[in-house]
Amino acid sequence: MSKKKEKPSIKRARVKKSIEEINAKIARGEAVVVTAEEMKKIVEEEGVKRAAERIDVVTTATFGPMCSSGALLNVGHTKPRIKIEEAYLNGVPAGTGLAAVDLYLGATALRPDDPRNRQYPGKFEYGGGFVIEELVRGERIVFEAHGYGTDCYPRRSIKSLITIRDLNSAVLLNPRNAYQSYNVAVNADPKRTLYTYMGILRPNFGNANYSTTGSLSPLFNDPYLRTIGIGTRILVAGANGFVFWWGTQHHTVERTEKGIPKAPAATLATVANMKRMDTSFLRGVSITGYGVSLAVGIAIPIPILDEETAQFCAVKDEDIIMPIVDYSVDYPQATGKVLGYANYKALRSGVIKINGKLIETAPLSSYHRAFELALLLKERIEKRVFFLTSAVERLPTEGEDVQLKMLKET
Amino acid sequence: MSKSVRRAAILHFPSEIVDKPIVCSVIKQFEVEVNIVEAHIEPNADGMMMVFLEGENKEVNRTINFLKERGVKIALPEKGVYRDETKCVHCGACTVHCITKALTLERESMKINFDYDKCIACHLCFPTCSYGALKSSMI
Numbered sequence: 001m002s003k004k005k006e007k008p009s010i011k012r013a014r015v016k017k018s019i020e021e022i023n024a025k026i027a028r029g030e031a032v033v034v035t036a037e038e039m040k041k042i043v044e045e046e047g048v049k050r051a052a053e054r055i056d057v058v059t060t061a062t063f064g065p066m067c068s069s070g071a072l073l074n075v076g077h078t079k080p081r082i083k084i085e086e087a088y089l090n091g092v093p094a095g096t097g098l099a100a101v102d103l104y105l106g107a108t109a110l111r112p113d114d115p116r117n118r119q120y121p122g123k124f125e126y127g128g129g130f131v132i133e134e135l136v137r138g139e140r141i142v143f144e145a146h147g148y149g150t151d152c153y154p155r156r157s158i159k160s161l162i163t164i165r166d167l168n169s170a171v172l173l174n175p176r177n178a179y180q181s182y183n184v185a186v187n188a189d190p191k192r193t194l195y196t197y198m199g200i201l202r203p204n205f206g207n208a209n210y211s212t213t214g215s216l217s218p219l220f221n222d223p224y225l226r227t228i229g230i231g232t233r234i235l236v237a238g239a240n241g242f243v244f245w246w247g248t249q250h251h252t253v254e255r256t257e258k259g260i261p262k263a264p265a266a267t268l269a270t271v272a273n274m275k276r277m278d279t280s281f282l283r284g285v286s287i288t289g290y291g292v293s294l295a296v297g298i299a300i301p302i303p304i305l306d307e308e309t310a311q312f313c314a315v316k317d318e319d320i321i322m323p324i325v326d327y328s329v330d331y332p333q334a335t336g337k338v339l340g341y342a343n344y345k346a347l348r349s350g351v352i353k354i355n356g357k358l359i360e361t362a363p364l365s366s367y368h369r370a371f372e373l374a375l376l377l378k379e380r381i382e383k384r385v386f387f388l389t390s391a392v393e394r395l396p397t398e399g400e401d402v403q404l405k406m407l408k409e410t
Numbered sequence: 411m412s413k414s415v416r417r418a419a420i421l422h423f424p425s426e427i428v429d430k431p432i433v434c435s436v437i438k439q440f441e442v443e444v445n446i447v448e449a450h451i452e453p454n455a456d457g458m459m460m461v462f463l464e465g466e467n468k469e470v471n472r473t474i475n476f477l478k479e480r481g482v483k484i485a486l487p488e489k490g491v492y493r494d495e496t497k498c499v500h501c502g503a504c505t506v507h508c509i510t511k512a513l514t515l516e517r518e519s520m521k522i523n524f525d526y527d528k529c530i531a532c533h534l535c536f537p538t539c540s541y542g543a544l545k546s547s548m549i
Contacts (some may be wrong), residue, residue, distance in 0.1 A: 063499065065540065121537065199503050200538050207506040283499060285540035295499065295541070350505075350515065362506035364540075366499045367520040 015052040015306050019390045022056045022303050026381055026388070031056040033381045035374045036216045036302075036313060043314035052310035057381055057388065060218040060313075061235075061299035061374035064211050064365030065285050067197065068176035068248060069294045070106040071132050071274060074168040075143065077101055083153035087145040089131045100153055104173070105131060107284075107294035117289060121195040127292025130284030132172070135164045136237070136277045170274040172236060172282075176247035178298050180219030180266040181322055184210045184342050184361075186354065189328035195289020196327050199364055208324065208352055211364040214317050214344035216371060218300040219266050221313045223259040227302050229391025234270065235299040235377050237282035240386065241272025243300075246395045251404040256321060259312070262341065263323050266395065270298065281373055297369060299377040303388050317345035324354060334406065416464040418447075418530045419474065420490040422483040423457040432480050433459070440473045441465055447532070460490075460531060490531035490546060493524050497543035504535040504544060 025031040032055050034042065039058045043051045073094070075084075083100040087093065091111040094103040109128035116122050135141060146157045164170050185198035186208045194201040199209040214220065222228050232243040247267025254262045281297030304310050323338040330337040342352045347361045380386035396402050423432070428451060437444055442465035451457035463470045477484055500522045502515045512528035513535060515521075535544045 064501070123537075195537075199540075200507060202507075209503070209506070283497075283541055286542065287540050288537040293540075348517065350517070360506045362504075363502040363515070366501040368500040371520065 015049065015310075017056070017303070017305050019303050019305070019388050023387050025056055026384055029382075029384060031381060033057045033059065033301075033378045035371070035378055036060045036221050037371065037374075039310075039313045040215060040316055043310060048307050048311050048314065051314070052304055052307045055304045055310065057378075058221065058302045058304060058313045059299055059374040059377040059381070060216060060221045060302060061297065061370040061377065062178055062213045062217045062365060063281060063297040063370040063373060064213075064295055065197070065287065065293040066174065066177045066296045067108050067293045069132075069172065069174040069296055070104055070128065071135065072169070072171045072173040073103045073105060075101050075103065075145075075162065076166065076168050078155055078158050080155045081153045082145065082147045082155035082158055083150055084145040085147050087143070089141050089143055090126070090134070091142070092126070092128050092131050094128075100147075107132065108291050110292060116291075121289030122291075123288065124286045124290070124292045126286075127284070129292050129294035132274070132294055133279055133282055133284040135170060136274055136279050136282055138163055138165070164275055172241070172270075172272050172274050172277070172296075174236075174270045174296065176249060176267045177270045177296060178218050178247070178268045178300075179212075179264050180217075180223070181261050181320070182211050182264050183325040183331070184208050184322050184347065184352075185327045185331070186324055186339070186359065187328050188326040188339075192328065194327050195287075196331075197287055197290045197293070198327060199362065200288060201327055205354055205357060205359050208342070208347070208354070208359045208361045209364055210322060210342070210344075210347045210361060212320075212322065212344065213365055213367050213370040214320050214348060215315050216367065216374060218298065218302075219268075220260065220315050220320055222300075222302050222309070223255070223261065223312060223315075225266060225395045225397060226312075227305065227309060227391065228268070228300060229394045231389055231392035232300065233387070233389045234272075234301070235297075235373060235380075235386075236270050236272035236277070237297050238278035238280065238373070238376065239272045239274070239276035241270055242389075243268045243391075243395075244271045245269040246401070249404060250395065250402060252397060252402045256319070258315065258319050260315065260320055262321060263338070268298075268395075281369065295366075297373045299370075299373040301377060301381065301386070301388055317348060318343050320344040322347070324352075413467055414465065415467045415470055416462055417470055418460070418462055420485040420531055421459040421461060421477065422485065423451070423459070424481060424483070425454055425456050427481045428455065428457045429453065430480070432477065432482060433461075435480075436473055436476065440476070441469045442473050447530075491529055491533065491535070492545055494543045494545055497541045498522065499541055499543075501541075503540065504538045507534050507538045509534060
């Protein structure tokens with residue numbers, strides 16, 4: 001860095017770093033790693049150019065319920081063998097339809113005898129998300145499976161107590177995580193309280209719930225997906241993992257001048273080894289009246305390759321605007337109507353204004369827990385146990401892959 | 411002259427005394443206003459009642475002693491609701507439903523602060539917590 005002062009000509013040159021160079025700096029213990037929160041201040045105080053030169057990696061994170069998550073488990077073969085057609089973990093059904101002992105346990109799966117919403121609003125005390133958390137904790141799980149019997153797989157059923165250590169593989173394979181932006185949920189109904197996946201919404205705009213970590217959130221810091229792509233190494237619930245595809249419902253929407261999408265847009269499909277996870281960042285959740293889910297913590301490093309990446313990581317809470325959606329009519333009926341926009345700074349302050357009325361806000365994602373995960377990633381990079389990857393392929397930003405379609409009745 | 415106070419209390423009636431007119435006796439014998447916020451009383455089962463006792467400090471204390479003598483177990487609200495620190499992830503979903511602002515989001519640390527002095531044990535926060543962190547210590 002001292003070189004710059006000697007040669008003013010370099011000062012004008014644009015910053016250009018490669019991921020290989022950054023990794024070499026990490027290996028030497030010289031990489032400068034900051035959280036996205038720190039990066040905002042650095043860019044403000046030192047300017048984009050100097051920040052781009054000085055900072056190598058920005059760590060971003062989010063933590064909140066992410067329903068499209070689940071565990072891919074290989075429970076191992078039995079003697080004699082069984083081809084599993086029906087499987088239960090602590091009574092929660094896991095998806096079969098794969099090879100003999102491969103299962104997929106979805107985060108929102110419920111026990112067949114769960115009362116659901118029969119006594120409204122249902123409590124949803126147990127389900128897939130909790131089994132996943134308990135597996136990661138190393139707790140014993142009652143496993144039960146049935147098959148129809150074949151010459152090669154004669155066994156018809158098995159009952160066993162298992163822990164994660166007994167499994168050949170336990171992989172968290174999440175089809176959709178880390179939504180870039182999300183709806184701010186309100187309830188326009190004059191009388192009825194709503195129990196939604198966005199929490200409890202009191203009538204007549206009683207409260208507004210939102211779910212994002214704003215300027216700390218990964219995809220707000222890389223809004224055009226310039227660095228986050230297929231093969232990007234990330235932290236999932238504290239374990240090293242990867243982005244393996246674009247998430248389901250990944251699509252493009254209108255953006256603000258600063259490139260921030262004005263509605264839910266990009267998503268990531270993520271994968272990581274459950275055997276290395278930490279339950280501080282992975283929790284089963286019971287959402288009153290809605291169901292069970294899994295809260296997942298995801299941290300993503302953003303390499304500062306040039307001034308643009310630095311500029312994007314300087315995104316501020318006030319730059320982020322999110323659509324306000326009525327969950328009494330517009331969301332359930334899929335009308336597509338947006339009541340207005342709220343910026344994250346106002347949301348985080350605790351009060352927003354809708355049609356002149358002040359409405360209290362509540363977050364569903366934990367900024368605090370996400371920030372801890374961003375710090376953990378920073379620490380891992382500084383300790384030289386986490387290196388960055390170049391995306392094998394970029395995530396789609398145009399064309400057929402980013403169209404969001406609705407299912408039509410015929 | 412002692413000063414006037416308003417205290418929230420959670421009354422637990424063991425099944426043996428649930429059929430006794432205890433609250434009625436309180437109203438007749440003491441110079442306190444009893445405001446019943448919530449009650450779950452059924453024959454032959456443990457009952458609970460959440461009340462505000464308003465009156466002179468001395469009189470409210472005498473009332474509490476009377477209730478204790480009659481076998482009512484009294485919990486102060488801070489002991490009626492507690493937060494399981496191992497389960498709370500500090501999201502904030504509870505804060506907007508807390509009518510007394512006992513649960514608040516500290517904007518700097520983005521952590522949830524639970525001011526037990528402000529809690530009236532209304533239990534409105536229970537269904538808002540997806541992590542099962544807010545619990546009743548009443549049995």
